[in-house]
Amino acid sequence: MKILCVGRNYTEHAKELGNAVPESPVIFSKPDTALIKNNEPFYLPDFSNDVHHEVELVIRINKMGKQIQEKFARNYFNEIGLGIDFTARDLQLNLKEKGLPWELAKAFDGSAPLGNFIPADEIDLRDIAFSLTKNGNTVQSGHTSQMIFSFEKIVSFVSQYFTLKVGDLIYTGTPAGVGKVNIGDKLEGFIGDKLMLSCEVK
Numbered sequence: 001m002k003i004l005c006v007g008r009n010y011t012e013h014a015k016e017l018g019n020a021v022p023e024s025p026v027i028f029s030k031p032d033t034a035l036i037k038n039n040e041p042f043y044l045p046d047f048s049n050d051v052h053h054e055v056e057l058v059i060r061i062n063k064m065g066k067q068i069q070e071k072f073a074r075n076y077f078n079e080i081g082l083g084i085d086f087t088a089r090d091l092q093l094n095l096k097e098k099g100l101p102w103e104l105a106k107a108f109d110g111s112a113p114l115g116n117f118i119p120a121d122e123i124d125l126r127d128i129a130f131s132l133t134k135n136g137n138t139v140q141s142g143h144t145s146q147m148i149f150s151f152e153k154i155v156s157f158v159s160q161y162f163t164l165k166v167g168d169l170i171y172t173g174t175p176a177g178v179g180k181v182n183i184g185d186k187l188e189g190f191i192g193d194k195l196m197l198s199c200e201v202k
C-alpha cells in the first residue's frame with residue numbers, strides 16, 4: 001500500500017505558512033513505515049526541534065483505478081478516517097528554501113498516525129467537522145466545506161499519476177492551527193464529537 005498526502009488544501013492553513021493557494025493539489029507521499037496504528041505512541045525524532053501536528057481526514061481506497069474521472073471518483077473509496085501528518089517544520093523550511101523534496105521532513109518513521117474509520121456512505125462528505133486537541137485543548141478544527149479540493153477531485157487528480165490500489169490511503173490536508181508537539185503531549189482527534197485517534201508524544 002501507499003500513502004499519498006495533499007499539502008495546502010485549506011486556505012487558512014496555506015496562509016498561516018505564507019504559501020499561495022494552489023491551483024492544483026500539492027502532492028507528496030509517505031512510505032508504509034510512517035504509519036502508527038492502534039493509538040501507539042509517537043517518538044519525537046532527534047533530527048528536528050520543531051515537529052508539528054497536522055490533523056487530516058484520510059480516505060481509504062477500496063477499488064483499483066487509474067485516470068479516474070472526477071464524476072466516478074466516489075466509487076473508489078469507502079471509508080473516512082482521521083490521521084496526523086507529522087511534519088518536521090524546521091527541516092521542511094530548510095528543504096523548501098533549497099527547492100529540495102520534502103520527504104525527510106514529512107515521510108520519516110512514525111510521521112503518519114492513523115485512527116479509526118467510518119463508512120463513507122454513513123456521512124455527508126460535504127459536512128464533516130473534525131478537530132484535534134492537545135492536552136485537552138482544541139488546537140485545530142476544520143470542516144470539509146473549507147477544502148480547496150474535494151475528495152473526488154483529489155482521487156481523480158492523483159490517479160492521473162499513480163494507479164490507486166485497494167488499501168491505499170490519502171491524507172487530504174490540514175486546516176489552520178498546526179503547531180509544535182513536545183514530549184508528554186497527548187493528541188486526540190475527533191470527527192464531530194467522536195474520538196477517532198489518540199496519540200501520545202514520547
Ligand code: ZN
Nearest residue numbers: 054085173174
Ligand atoms: Zn499535511
